[in-house]
Amino acid sequence: MSPMQQVAKLVPQETVFFLCDVQTRFREAIYGFDALILTANKMLKVAKNMDIPVVVTEQNPKGLGPTVPEIDVASLGSLHVATIDKTLFSMVTPEVKELLKARPNLKSVVLFGIESHVCVLQSALDLVEAGYNVHVIADGVSSCNKEEVPYALARIRQSGGYITTSESAAFQLQRDSHSTTFKPFSKIIKDEKDNTKQAVQVLLQHRSVL
16 A cells, blocks of 8 residues: 555554744744744644654754744653754654654654745655655644745645644544543643634645645
8 A cells, every 4th residue: 555545544652743943043934933833832732631752853953043932842741752953954863763763653743843845845755755654734834935835735745745734633633532631632622722723824824735
């Protein structure tokens, strides 16, 4: 079965979140940056509720700064696997490869961050090539020029990645309303309702899903 034919359902115990390069120096350059931060924080809340590990990267942080302080990585505790400095555009650095190798149970990567057509794209291609099911959060990625984004997402889809939304991915991971995680999950969804609407309106309104 080819990557494009796989169902690739998201399962919490087999999933890792990748947060790509949401750094301070990009704040004024990236389209919809504040909306992207809203989605990133929502996804970190989901990760914490479902015990999903999170890997963070920073592109040349000496020049581009650290991850923006509005993204509450510290709240993850031990679920924050690492923040990796990189010069590669791809998140799949030697250090990240070692982190993944140490967790052979992982099958799926949920990917969000910037820039869609550079670091997110190259990360997705490397992860697909390595055999992972890659789910890119469409309301959690952007670029300096918003027109770049749909082409990057199309390229990822052509290579076997999956394009989804924060809400859809979250509910896939939750799956069952009878689960012990559902009550806090439901609270996250309700608390994030306005933020989700804002992020979707800003980041998805001009994009085609075809």
